[in-house]
Amino acid sequence: MRILLAEDEPALCDQVKAALSAEGHAVDIARDGEEAGHLGATEPYDLIILDIGLPLRDGLSVLKEWRAIGVATPVLILTARGSWSEKVDGLDAGADDYMTKPFHMAELAARVRVLIRRRAGWTRPVFERGDVTLDLRSGRATKAGMVVDLTQQELAVLSYLVHNAGRMISRTELSEHIYEYDRDRDSNTIAVFVARLRKKLGAELIVTSRGRGYMIDGPG
Ligand code: CA
Numbered sequence: 001m002r003i004l005l006a007e008d009e010p011a012l013c014d015q016v017k018a019a020l021s022a023e024g025h026a027v028d029i030a031r032d033g034e035e036a037g038h039l040g041a042t043e044p045y046d047l048i049i050l051d052i053g054l055p056l057r058d059g060l061s062v063l064k065e066w067r068a069i070g071v072a073t074p075v076l077i078l079t080a081r082g083s084w085s086e087k088v089d090g091l092d093a094g095a096d097d098y099m100t101k102p103f104h105m106a107e108l109a110a111r112v113r114v115l116i117r118r119r120a121g122w123t124r125p126v127f128e129r130g131d132v133t134l135d136l137r138s139g140r141a142t143k144a145g146m147v148v149d150l151t152q153q154e155l156a157v158l159s160y161l162v163h164n165a166g167r168m169i170s171r172t173e174l175s176e177h178i179y180e181y182d183r184d185r186d187s188n189t190i191a192v193f194v195a196r197l198r199k200k201l202g203a204e205l206i207v208t209s210r211g212r213g214y215m216i217d218g219p220g
Pocket of ligand 1: 009051052054
């Protein structure tokens with residue numbers, strides 16, 4: 001999943017980015033409100049983490065603008081300790097959840113997983129299809145009860161397909177959701193990752209359609 005992190009404290013940025021990257025997410029960073037507003041309005045993020053106290057432009061006005069122009073991406077706001085009014089204003093402006101600083105990375109990561117699952121309409125933390133399972137909390141995949149080692153990019157592709165089960169996903173869309181902003185996006189590499197996933201987890205899991213893309217069948 002591709003996440004925008006709008007935060008101006010470098011140490012916190014590094015910690016959050018490391019924690020979310022370890023879960024297979026591609027994380028773009030915006031250091032001020034202007035950059036956050038632009039990226040959030042123009043890039044197809046699966047989730048946005050937005051500090052309310054940003055330089056140049058405060059997070060609340062950025063959030064209001066996104067919602068006004070129809071950006072429906074889930075937004076988790078970061079608020080200063082003791083500022084209950086920031087939480088209320090943020091939720092009223094269209095935020096989906098909040099965290100108060102300082103927070104534990106594990107809690108942020110858990111809330112991120114919940115927001116992403118909820119948006120996908122996926123209520124359970126473990127995906128099961130045939131003899132394949134994917135634990136969306138740990139990123140651990142199994143086939144016939146045996147753990148399957150996946151690279152970070154293979155996991156990113158699988159996770160995006162699982163969260164969008166039932167919909168045909170083009171290579172271009174996949175590459176937009178597994179790579180960060182400044183990365184070279186070669187959609188041909190997507191075919192390589194899918195081929196490896198089919199080899200590791202069974203060819204029947206991922207339906208491929210020449211010229212259209214890839215799909216994991218929807219529930220039911
Ligand atoms: Ca700040």
